[in-house]
Amino acid sequence: MTHLSPVLAFSPEIVLVLAGAGVLCFDAIWPGRGRVERWVTLAAMALAAACAVLVAMSPQLYGVYFAGSLRVDATTTFARLLFMATGALVVLSSWGGDGEGATAEYYGLLLLSLLGESVIVMSQTLIVLFVGIEMLALPCYALMAMRKHLAGAVRAALKYFLLGTFASIVMLYGVALAYGALHTISYVNGLFPDPVTLGAVRAGLAMAAFLLLFAGLGFKATAFPFHFWSPDVYAGGSAPIVAYVATVPKVAVMLALLRVLGPGFAAAYPVGRTFILIVAVLSMVYGNVVALLQDDVRRMLAYSGVANTGYMLIAFAVGGAASARALMFFLVVYAFGNLGAFLVAMAVGPDRPVSLKDFAGLAGRNGLLAGGMAVCLFSLAGTPPLGGFFGKFALFKAAVDGGYAWLALIALVTTVIAVGYYLGVASRMYGSLVQPEETGSEGVASIAGRIVVPRPLMAAIVTCALAAVVLGVAGVTLLAAAG
């Protein structure tokens, strides 16, 4: 069976390609409203997830394929399952969408961008990584612009596209520099070798390459100086796609960064470590402080995303296997919490900016929605006993264990700041802090009326909230199992 092993090992990706291309072709021949395609997409995701589980159950399939280009291992399986789960939630969220948002192309492109994410996580050379990032990004640009009748969506898509291309160029330059400095683009054993073997000149050049590569990846992950696109794009873009772009690529990029840097990077390269430290601190401080001031909820979530990237980067600055485990747990928690929060924002205002006022008295208008939002937000804030608490706890503990108590302290302080704006939303929903002037404005009509949420979207939101609860209750056990 050896000759078949690549086909088996990559069966989830093959399913995605066939389904994605198939949906697009099918639509080209029999144009429709995506009624069939969404079932096909869901089925493909389920099949891909099943394949991923099967691959995980046959360990002889784990290994490096295609002349050291792609790796299938436990991390890959983890990523595949997480991507399929979040992807399915996004499909559910646009289930009852109004025509233009949910055409067949929408599902086809979504499948293809999921494939790109898989490639990002599996890749073992910088070129494949770059290709993966483009495979992820190009469908996202198109998806972002799909609801053409919304001027904001088109503007957001263009902004996303321009800056994304710019980041790709920067990263490609980093790839070139990395090849010049390291004489390899493979990172099967981590990209950056011991600097002693490089010599001073090449080690210096390697740092320049690191900066540029980090800029390219940090763009997708919305780390501090590379995040500027995210608030504008999230605020204006098409809601389900914003939820998707704000969550899934970040997970993929973080996992790829783990592979590129390898466990020993922080210890071997003090400059790189310091850079990541500064970016982490700035992301946490900047993201949380600016999020405090936002009135637009999606914007607020964008800054919260910047802050969360800062928390994730702690794992890279500290280095080591324990922090990598902590990061992976945090990624799962973040994915569900963030996705849930965005989906609630979408349910409240599908086609328009959602401000804090829209959440006033939400508990009375749709208790389930408010409850879902509250759970997701508290999970993001890191309140026990929800998943977010254990995610942050694991990361901060890794920082303290690694000798970065001060970093953990900063993270803790910024978490307290973050509670400020998460609590702001929650208190509005449950009415205790509703300001009289806020209810007096345009909000009156909507407060009176009950918010009707399409059932699939509600299911997605409830799933996210449940995940946050389950991850919290079973958090300690899962964290131990992740090792």
Next chain:
Amino acid sequence: MTPTLTAFLVPALPAAAALFLAVFGRRMGERSSHVAIGALALSLIASVSLLVGAFGHEGPLVHATVPWAVVGGVPIEFGLFVDGLSASVLVMVAAVATMVFVYATGYMKGDARYPWFFTVFSLFTACMFGVVTSSSLLELMLFWEVMGLCSFLLIGYYFERPDARRAAFKAFITTRIGDMGLLLAVALLLGRYKTVDIPTLLAELAKEPKAFMWMICALLFAAAVSKSAQFPMYIWLPDAMAGPTPVSGLLHSATMVAAGVFLVCRAYPLFVGADFLPMIAWPGIFTALYGAVLALTETDIKRTLAYSTMSQLGYMMVALGTGGLVAAVFHLITHGFFKSLLFLSAGSVIHGTKTQDIREMRGVGKTMPITGACFLIGALALSGIPPLAGFFSKDAVLASLLGATTVQPVFGGTLLVVGLMTAVLSAFYMFRVYFGVFRGPGRKYHESPRAMIAPMVALAGVTVVAGAINLPGLRVSLAGMLEPGVVEHAFPWLMAVSACAAGAGVYIAWESTRLRRALHGTGPIPPNLQRLYGGVFLRPVFAVSRFLRELNLDYILENLVVAPVLWLCGLASRLDPDVLYTAVFVNGVGRVAASLAAIDVTVVDGAVMAVGRAGLGVARGSGFVDTRGIDGAVDGVAGGTMALGRGLKRLQTGVTANYALFMIVFGVAIFYVAWWLAR
């Protein structure tokens, strides 16, 4: 002040001015020219003091280097190198630039992109100074390239006009082709000798076999040919006149195009040692003649001057090709003065008449007397009428050609005859313009404002006396500084011949103008009119000129030279320069400008506001601590956090280009801090 510091200030001041204007220009508006001119005036003073110091100084006055980086064991050094050659060129560049800057304050008045103009103009001047004072070839190349960029930006200054876009694009591509030679030379030399220090390189190269030296010479000369608009790479220069007139008067007459000649001068021992000189002389003399012939039938006043520039640069090259280093530098300097004078006068005429077509300008001298006088002085100098500067320098060039006849009679003789013919033609085309535009009856025009007139008068004064810098027999002279100990021969009979040649040219122009006027009054010239004035001289010359024009060699060369490069770059499918230009310039530069403006507004304002607010927050916080104890402190921290947030929020400008810029600026800044912390 030590000479080294002085030499550093010369390029540093305009560079600082450019940086300052890039950030604050928008805010300063029309006052931004004050900064540029102030910096430049200080540079002028510094250059003059360097020149004074260089007189009678043995060896280079300044030669200082600082290591910049070590790459692969090769130390890359940046440094300053000032000797007589650099000092004298510096003074010319600084003087002309100061005059042109002052002129530009009048010429560009009311222009929407006024600060941007002075920003790029200052940057260009800094780079030109940098080229002249570089001690390392790599540094020279950097300045050289940025100079090319400035040229691109300034030619395309009116980028709303398609011809300006096209011209800027053409100029950039054409000169870049030659720049490849410079790049290759730097790479070869760096690989072989592990140094880029020019004096060291020259010493090392002298020991090499001739073939290697010859190759390096060829590479350097390729760069010089394209920058100095020599045949066949001249095609960009006439089109470059699409830029504003001050740009033509500084970059495309006196300074940037002279950089090619300067490069050959700088590496002159190498060219001599490699026996490369004939390879310089032939293209040089051909360009001199070719440019003069094309200038004859050109009807655009600025393009006429552009062809003339090409021709005069050819003179400098041919002087270099016959061993006349002093003559070339001398002509470079005087040409810088009188050609920029001519451009400024032409600009003044264009300003007054609102046209560039010499057939539509009539009798301008009546109502614009100062402009007319200045143009006349420039034209006389260019024609080589004694005692103006051009006479002495052109005579020095011819003397150098005459010197070549003693060694190689055929070679030198050909060059000399063609050189004299070009002298006649130069006087002819110059005075054809002068008589046609300034003399005779005409409409009423308004003389240009004082800001434009004053620098023209000053340049005219310099043009009258500049010949004195190299009077034969003087102790303090250019020759004494460049080639001490070599006795310059003066040839009185050659002086007489060249003066007569110039006089003949002026006379022919006068006759031709008179005849035309007699026949047709002030109407436009019918194309066949000149044939009536057949004679031995005019008919064949005009025929050749018109033939060349109809041949459209520019177009052919453009397709031979530029198109293949584009094709190689994979741009052939989108060869339309407008498309490329729009992509590069309108989007690229427009965005850079927008970003800089946004930094101005956002970062500067934002920083001020943020500091202010944070201060307020802190003040409020401390007030709370006083009055309300712990509660107050909590409020104060919250208030401070909010204030900080409000400041930071301003970074989110909504402008896509800003975000890209912030990514770079903040990314690099954090990286530097990290580097510094982790050291």
